[in-house]
Amino acid sequence: MEDRKSLPFTDGVIHEVQRFLDIVPFSVPHYAFKDVSFRGYTIPKDTIILPLLHSVLKEEKHWATPWSFNPQHFLDQNGNFKKNPAFLPFSAAVS
Incomplete structure (x- = not known):
């Protein structure tokens, strides 16, 4: 090191x-604990979110x-x- x-x-x-x-295109699944507004979209509470890392890489x-x-x-x-x-x-x- x-x-x-x-x-x-x-x-x-x-x-x-x-x-x-x-190598790992999807992140660990996340969970919306409350309604979330993101870029003009509403992500309802209890939605499972799978971040796609490919888009940022x-x-x-x-x-x-x-x-x-x-x-x-x-x-x-x-x-x-x-x-x-x-x-x-x-x-x-x-x-």
Whole structure:
């Protein structure tokens, strides 16, 4: 783990593999405990919600080349590793 800081490209490749391959396209099922308004839609109480992670992992607003394998998605202009809030390879929180 100590070496991780000195291997930003390797870290970027690992993250990009998880983003690009979309290994777990659905998140863990969630449950609406109350009526929720989301983007103009009402999600009724007791609805089961299955977040589709594919939509955020390939979103053109968040990735320079969403349909290409590109470790640069996780590197800044100096080659340092950078996080991307749209990187949700395994789960999404629904509130």
